[in-house]
Amino acid sequence: MKKQLFFITLFAIALSGCKSKSNISNTTGVVAVTNYENAKRYLANAQYDQGLDAIEKAIDENERTHLDELYFLKGFILHAYGETTDARLAYQQVIDMEKAYSPYKTKALQLLELNIKEEKWRKENEQNKDEKETFSKEEVEKMDAKTLPFQPVDELPRFTSCPEATNMEVKKCFNEVIRDHLVANYNSEIGNIFGIYEKVRTYISFKVDIDGQLIDLQGRSQSRFLTLEAKRVIFTLPKMLPGRADGKNVKVPFAVPVTYAPIE
Structure with missing residues (x-):
C-alpha cells in the first residue's frame, strides 16, 4: 500500500451545558445551610479552595445522602490538581460504598484507572513531568492542525466497528465513533459544577500503540476540570486495531479538539 502522510486531527466537538450561574448570598432569615450546599455553591462560583474545605467538613459530618458525590468531587478536584494519591483514596471510597445505586461509581472506577495509567506514563516519559496543567486562551487558540502531530x-x-477500507474512510468512521462517544458520555453539567460559564476549547492528545491500546493521554485547556473530564471520556474509548507502516504495527498520535459551550 502506498505510504501517505496524514494529519491525525479530529473535528472539534462541541458539548453544551446550561448556563445557570449561582451566587453565594446572605439572608436575614434563619436558614440552615449544610456544608454540602456550601460546597456546591463555592465550586459553582469557582472558589475551589473553599469548596474543597466545605467538602471535607461535609464528609466529616458523614452526610450519607451525598457521601458518594462528596468523595467523588474531592477525588476529581485533587486529581485535576495533580494530588494523585489522595485522589485515588477518594475514588476508592466511592467504589467501596455499599449503595444500591450511585451515578458516581462508574466514573470513579474510570478515573482511578486513568490516574494509575497517568502515573505509569509519566514515569515512561520524563518530559511529561513539566507538562503544564492549564493554558491561556491565547495559547489554546493558537493550536491548529499545523502544530498537531502527524505521521x-x-x-x-481503527475501531473494530469501522470496516476495513481506505484511510480516508477509516478516518471518517474514526471521527464519528469518537464524536458519538463524547456526546454520549461527556458530563455536560461539568461547567455548572465548577463555575465555568464561557466557551472553552480543550485539546486532548494521545497515541494508539502497537497493540491498539490508548496511551500517553494528555490535555491542554484553560480549565483543568474540563481537561480531566475530556480525558476521562477519551480514556474509555474501546480498544482499536493498531496502525501499520512498512508491514509493522506502529504507534500513531491523535489530537481531539473538544469545545465546551454553555447555553446562553
Whole structure:
C-alpha cells in the first residue's frame, strides 16, 4: 500500500451545558445551610479552595445522602490538581460504598484507572513531568492542525466497528465513533459544577500503540476540570486495531479538539 502522510486531527466537538450561574448570598432569615450546599455553591462560583474545605467538613459530618458525590468531587478536584494519591483514596471510597445505586461509581472506577495509567506514563516519559496543567486562551487558540502531530502510515488505527477500507474512510468512521462517544458520555453539567460559564476549547492528545491500546493521554485547556473530564471520556474509548507502516504495527498520535459551550 502506498505510504501517505496524514494529519491525525479530529473535528472539534462541541458539548453544551446550561448556563445557570449561582451566587453565594446572605439572608436575614434563619436558614440552615449544610456544608454540602456550601460546597456546591463555592465550586459553582469557582472558589475551589473553599469548596474543597466545605467538602471535607461535609464528609466529616458523614452526610450519607451525598457521601458518594462528596468523595467523588474531592477525588476529581485533587486529581485535576495533580494530588494523585489522595485522589485515588477518594475514588476508592466511592467504589467501596455499599449503595444500591450511585451515578458516581462508574466514573470513579474510570478515573482511578486513568490516574494509575497517568502515573505509569509519566514515569515512561520524563518530559511529561513539566507538562503544564492549564493554558491561556491565547495559547489554546493558537493550536491548529499545523502544530498537531502527524505521521506517515499505510493503515490508520481503527475501531473494530469501522470496516476495513481506505484511510480516508477509516478516518471518517474514526471521527464519528469518537464524536458519538463524547456526546454520549461527556458530563455536560461539568461547567455548572465548577463555575465555568464561557466557551472553552480543550485539546486532548494521545497515541494508539502497537497493540491498539490508548496511551500517553494528555490535555491542554484553560480549565483543568474540563481537561480531566475530556480525558476521562477519551480514556474509555474501546480498544482499536493498531496502525501499520512498512508491514509493522506502529504507534500513531491523535489530537481531539473538544469545545465546551454553555447555553446562553
